[in-house]
Amino acid sequence: MFLLQQFGPTGPSSVTYSCNMPIPYETFRNLVSHEKEKNETVLEGIYHRGQNNIWNGQELLKELVSKHGTPNIDSEKLGPIKNVFSIILWGEYAAWNVSSQLSFMLDDYGAKMAAVSQAHDEARHFYVMRDYLRLLEYEPQELPSQVSYILREVCETKHLARKLLGMQLMIEPIALTIFRFVRKGNIDPVLSSLLDHFEIDESRHVALGIKHLPRLLKEMSRAELVKFLFWQARLINAEISGLKFLEKDLIALGIDPLEAFEFAEEKQLECLRLVTQEMGINKNIWKPIVKVIQFKKKMTFYPNKQDNLIKRFSISLFEVFGTT
Numbered sequence: 001m002f003l004l005q006q007f008g009p010t011g012p013s014s015v016t017y018s019c020n021m022p023i024p025y026e027t028f029r030n031l032v033s034h035e036k037e038k039n040e041t042v043l044e045g046i047y048h049r050g051q052n053n054i055w056n057g058q059e060l061l062k063e064l065v066s067k068h069g070t071p072n073i074d075s076e077k078l079g080p081i082k083n084v085f086s087i088i089l090w091g092e093y094a095a096w097n098v099s100s101q102l103s104f105m106l107d108d109y110g111a112k113m114a115a116v117s118q119a120h121d122e123a124r125h126f127y128v129m130r131d132y133l134r135l136l137e138y139e140p141q142e143l144p145s146q147v148s149y150i151l152r153e154v155c156e157t158k159h160l161a162r163k164l165l166g167m168q169l170m171i172e173p174i175a176l177t178i179f180r181f182v183r184k185g186n187i188d189p190v191l192s193s194l195l196d197h198f199e200i201d202e203s204r205h206v207a208l209g210i211k212h213l214p215r216l217l218k219e220m221s222r223a224e225l226v227k228f229l230f231w232q233a234r235l236i237n238a239e240i241s242g243l244k245f246l247e248k249d250l251i252a253l254g255i256d257p258l259e260a261f262e263f264a265e266e267k268q269l270e271c272l273r274l275v276t277q278e279m280g281i282n283k284n285i286w287k288p289i290v291k292v293i294q295f296k297k298k299m300t301f302y303p304n305k306q307d308n309l310i311k312r313f314s315i316s317l318f319e320v321f322g323t324t
């Protein structure tokens with residue numbers, strides 16, 4: 001019920017911020033490093049690209065429906081589509097809130113502009129997905145607990161780096177994976193065309209995380225970094241459980257859950273590799289996280305269903321930690 005209250009169209013939000021900070025005049029005339037200046041320009045570029053590529057969701061949906069007709073999805077796929085895209089709908093709502101929070105919290109002009117641009121995109125994604133689901137006569141239902149846990153963690157954290165990592169580099173890649181696999185399945189031409197547009201926008205949102213997170217990580221102490229990695233591991237754990245929960249729906253849509261998970265995993269790891277590259281440090285910083293993902297994945301998608309828990313645990317443990 002929490003998510004319907006938290007993310008429902010009329011529900012209250014428990015996240016409040018007061019705007020009492022002084023005007024940061026010094027950020028205008030401060031001597032900034034060349035590197036910071038360059039980064040700011042790149043991030044401003046995300047804002048300008050977003051502005052140049054704005055599309056009208058109402059017009060697009062109308063055009064697609066007049067071209068392909070009102071969506072008419074096979075009965076065995078209709079329920080699964082509603083279940084999966086219910087998560088996407090409320091995920092878009094969370095992304096809209098989180099990017100609005102980010103635009104307030106970030107102090108770097110470029111990153112702030114990129115976050116505002118994202119909030120604008122996410123509002124469009126939300127209303128387009130809402131209107132599309134209305135065509136399918138979707139009725140809001142409570143989200144799976146693993147999904148609501150992830151969205152709540154990212155929405156409620158006051159920790160800027162966690163918010164950025166959670167939304168831009170963990171939730172966005174999962175959404176991109178679902179879009180890609182659903183498009184590949186060619187389930188509904190209207191939905192596939194909408195997702196084409198969503199995907200282009202989402203890749204800009206990932207770029208904000210890759211470009212700005214390194215700066216935040218560089219400012220962290222070792223202890224803060226360890227806590228940060230533990231938080232990430234908890235979130236990954238919930239993500240894998242969330243995908244497992246959707247297993248039946250994904251199969252009904254012709255999607256192999258393990259293949260989808262591995263695609264999402266690769267996307268997330270690629271983001272993390274790019275973050276370390278931006279930081280100019282060894283990519284092994286993420287090694288514990290990679291091991292956690294591999295272990296959880298082996299346990300969750302364990303192939304031999306007859307094996308008991310102890311056997312599954314020991315085999316998975318050996319396969320992951322017995323190798324370097």
Ligand SMILES: [Fe+2]
Nearest residue numbers: 092095122125
């Ligand atoms: Fe979105």
Ligand SMILES: [Fe+2]
Nearest residue numbers: 095172202205
């Ligand atoms: Fe997004």
